[in-house]
Amino acid sequence: MDADELCEVYLVVRPEERRAVERALDAQLPPVVTSFHALGRGRGGGLRHEGATGWWPFGRARAGEFLPKVVFYLAVPARLVDDVVDAVTTALRGECGAVDHGLGAVFVLPAEREIPVHPVRASVVAGAAS
Amino acid sequence: MKLLRAIVRPDRDREVVRALEDAGVFALTKVPVTGRGRQGGAESGSLRYQELAKLMLLVVVDDDQVDAAVSAITRAAYTGYPGDGRVFVSDVARAVRIRTGETQASPREGGLAR
Numbered sequence: 001m002d003a004d005e006l007c008e009v010y011l012v013v014r015p016e017e018r019r020a021v022e023r024a025l026d027a028q029l030p031p032v033v034t035s036f037h038a039l040g041r042g043r044g045g046g047l048r049h050e051g052a053t054g055w056w057p058f059g060r061a062r063a064g065e066f067l068p069k070v071v072f073y074l075a076v077p078a079r080l081v082d083d084v085v086d087a088v089t090t091a092l093r094g095e096c097g098a099v100d101h102g103l104g105a106v107f108v109l110p111a112e113r114e115i116p117v118h119p120v121r122a123s124v125v126a127g128a129a130s
Numbered sequence: 131m132k133l134l135r136a137i138v139r140p141d142r143d144r145e146v147v148r149a150l151e152d153a154g155v156f157a158l159t160k161v162p163v164t165g166r167g168r169q170g171g172a173e174s175g176s177l178r179y180q181e182l183a184k185l186m187l188l189v190v191v192d193d194d195q196v197d198a199a200v201s202a203i204t205r206a207a208y209t210g211y212p213g214d215g216r217v218f219v220s221d222v223a224r225a226v227r228i229r230t231g232e233t234q235a236s237p238r239e240g241g242l243a244r
Contacts (some may be wrong), residue, residue, distance in 0.1 A: 007223065010133075010188065012159050038188075040159035045151070069159060071188075081224075089228050103228040105157075107190055109133060109220050 003079035006111040011072040012040055013104040017092055018070050024087040025072070029080065034073045039066035042102060067102060081108055131222040131236055132196050136187040137165055138207040138215040143185055149206035150189065153198040159188040169212050182213060190225055 013021055015037070025033060046065045076084060085106050092103050138146055140162065150158065164181040166172075171180045191199050200217050207215055225234045 012188075013228070036161060038159045038161040041157060043157040045156035066160060071159060071161065085224075085226055089226060089231055092228050093231070101229060105190075105228060106224075106226040107133060107222055108224040108226075110223050 003077065005078045006075055006113060007078050007081050008109040008111045009072075009074050009076060009081065009084060010107040010109075011074075011088055011104070012038070012069050012107075013072070013088075013092065014102065015068050015070045017104075020091045021070075021072060021088055024091040025074070025084065028083050028087050029074070029076060032074065036071055036073070038069045038071045040069040040104075041066050042105075044101065069104065075111055131225060131234060132191055132193060133220045133222050134187070134189040134191065134196070134199055134203070135218040135220070136189065136203045136207070136215065137163070137184050137217075138187065138203065139209070139213065140183050140185040142207045142209075145206040146187065146203055149202035150199060153195070153202040155189060155191055155195060155199050155202070157190065161186040161188065167213060167216070172213065184215065190222055 011021060018035070022033075046067070074084075085108070088106065136146070143160070147158070150156070163184050163186045165184045166181045171178060172182055173179070187203070189199060189203075196219060200219065203217055221236060223236050226232070
């Protein structure tokens with residue numbers, strides 16, 4: 001992948017880690033990001049804890065349950081993807097000790113192009129990212 | 131590796147998730163969205179709905195699971211009426227499991243890493 005090739009990045013994380021992700025992204029990129037609430041589960045097929053845990057204090061949960069997630073969506077040049085992924089994964093694994101399941105995932109997709117709606121704003125962003 | 135973005139009726143949620151489970155796909159993210167298709171929304175009497183509630187599923191699967199996953203979604207989401215939704219399939223260059231740092235990359239990106 002060329003360094004200037006545009007990539008779409010989806011970060012699927014726990015809602016309570018929103019600030020950690022925002023901080024990690026702020027350190028790497030201009031503050032251009034879209035986020036939305038979602039429900040998700042991993043390859044294990046969802047929550048299987050019976051009873052409260054350190055990060056799921058609400059008691060019993062059914063196996064296979066979907067949990068609240070926040071998805072960050074951003075488009076960045078390929079040369080910045082490694083930095084973004086490293087910053088986010090380091091921040092989250094640092095906070096949680098890298099032991100819990102459900103920390104989430106990062107998906108990187110090649111994007112064809114980004115067409116800014118507001119050209120002035122876009123040029124500011126492009127300048128800050130380079 | 132592919133990302134499936136499936137826009138389906140929210141009331142087909144359970145059926146689609148169950149069909150994906152039957153196809154061996156458990157990991158997915160669900161996002162409530164609003165949208166419209168070629169019909170430009172829906173009409174009910176004098177009321178016109180510009181956009182309708184939809185559910186977007188984000189599913190990342192290995193290449194050999196794509197057909198089974200798409201088939202599961204389309205079969206389970208099907209009602210035969212306008213508004214059943216669409217499935218979009220995109221290449222994924224890389225997928226990182228945050229907990230472990232395990233990275234899966236497409237062959238173009240060099241395959242498995244870390």
